[in-house]
Amino acid sequence: MARTAEAKQNIREICRIDARVFYAKSYDGASMQDIAEAVGLTKAGLYHHVGSKDRLLFEIQNYGMDILDETVLAPIKDVTDPREKLRQTIIGHIDLIVRARDQEITVILHENRSLSGPLRKKLNARKRGYIEYLVDLIGRVQEQSAKPPQISPRLAAFALLGMINWLYQWYRTSGPITQSDIAQYYTDFFFRGLLGTI
Amino acid sequence: MARTAEAKQNIREICRIDARVFYAKSYDGASMQDIAEAVGLTKAGLYHHVGSKDRLLFEIQNYGMDILDETVLAPIKDVTDPREKLRQTIIGHIDLIVRARDQEITVILHENRSLSGPLRKKLNARKRGYIEYLVDLIGRVQEQSAKPPQISPRLAAFALLGMINWLYQWYRTSGPITQSDIAQYYTDFFFRGLLGTI
Numbered sequence: 001m002a003r004t005a006e007a008k009q010n011i012r013e014i015c016r017i018d019a020r021v022f023y024a025k026s027y028d029g030a031s032m033q034d035i036a037e038a039v040g041l042t043k044a045g046l047y048h049h050v051g052s053k054d055r056l057l058f059e060i061q062n063y064g065m066d067i068l069d070e071t072v073l074a075p076i077k078d079v080t081d082p083r084e085k086l087r088q089t090i091i092g093h094i095d096l097i098v099r100a101r102d103q104e105i106t107v108i109l110h111e112n113r114s115l116s117g118p119l120r121k122k123l124n125a126r127k128r129g130y131i132e133y134l135v136d137l138i139g140r141v142q143e144q145s146a147k148p149p150q151i152s153p154r155l156a157a158f159a160l161l162g163m164i165n166w167l168y169q170w171y172r173t174s175g176p177i178t179q180s181d182i183a184q185y186y187t188d189f190f191f192r193g194l195l196g197t198i
Numbered sequence: 199m200a201r202t203a204e205a206k207q208n209i210r211e212i213c214r215i216d217a218r219v220f221y222a223k224s225y226d227g228a229s230m231q232d233i234a235e236a237v238g239l240t241k242a243g244l245y246h247h248v249g250s251k252d253r254l255l256f257e258i259q260n261y262g263m264d265i266l267d268e269t270v271l272a273p274i275k276d277v278t279d280p281r282e283k284l285r286q287t288i289i290g291h292i293d294l295i296v297r298a299r300d301q302e303i304t305v306i307l308h309e310n311r312s313l314s315g316p317l318r319k320k321l322n323a324r325k326r327g328y329i330e331y332l333v334d335l336i337g338r339v340q341e342q343s344a345k346p347p348q349i350s351p352r353l354a355a356f357a358l359l360g361m362i363n364w365l366y367q368w369y370r371t372s373g374p375i376t377q378s379d380i381a382q383y384y385t386d387f388f389f390r391g392l393l394g395t396i
Contacts, residue, residue: 026312028227110367111309114224150390151383155375158368159361159387166360169308177353185349189357192348193391 014039014049015063015105018056023104027057027114057108058119064102064109065126072096073133082140083191089137090160090190091183097167098179106168131157138194145195156194163190212237212247213261213303216254221302225255225312255306256317262300262307263324270294271331280338281389287335288362288388289381295365296377304366329355336392343393354392361388 021030021038036046050056072092079085097106138153219228219236234244248254270290277283295304337351
């Protein structure tokens, strides 16, 4: 069913708050009561808005993918040079991971294996869509470089996803390394790894 | 207290089996009853062997770090050339992550934030020890190359850890990419990223 803009905003607000509850208590550790209370609803009210607990988890993970689309990919959709587009994708993806505001959503998106059935399938299809976008872009960067490829675009895409998605395990914006340093050094490191030179 | 070799083996067997229980049900989702039953003990028997549930989680994570020390680092302790030592470390670490036998331990080692207090501190100190080992080794590889460093050894170490530790999210030994291909392409990619050439 199509949601009104207001309903969508409501769901997103619930997602943001309940992501913190799942993060703190774990998916299995958080009761429906905990989840409803955090957003100021009764259990019946929460059910009305999002349905079951696993539907809520899906909404949170799906919202994580929406943020990627809206804040990273949409702003650069008209960039045509593959290398520049990849560079901006890397910078945007890093920003998404280290941005404190959505940290819980990031963690839940990567760590949660609790979804099953059609919801899991739907989410995995979205994740795969982003991987294919990266594979295609990396392949075009390799073609543009006019050197023989040194690694398959797919392996390079997974190496890149690992480098970036792992940031949440160790990087803190309050630490000694600035976000723009991370973006610069990681982007250069990736292009050297991909092409041998930058 | 010092454990006998037999007691150590018993604990490891419990760790291996209960890692699967935590993996399947999550730490919060698994009851003491589930955990004890899986290893054929009563709750009292399990308590005798490992103590509390969080002590068991610590033992599992600690065992994960033992496996790294024993199967990756100990065999190459006499390798003196920094680049060769780093290369073998990467290959060994990749093997550890993709090895199906200990997959659950890998996941629990990376994803679990449930430890707290002194047990968490103890485990983090072991993880940090490995990071410092990599930072030192990478720094020596850079020195050996006689080129100005293009990235700090610490950032390069975290990029490497991300690339490798992320493998469990997508790599399957039953898929089209062999483990030796992964090891080769990832090692080359990393050295290009680090040094610009290989």
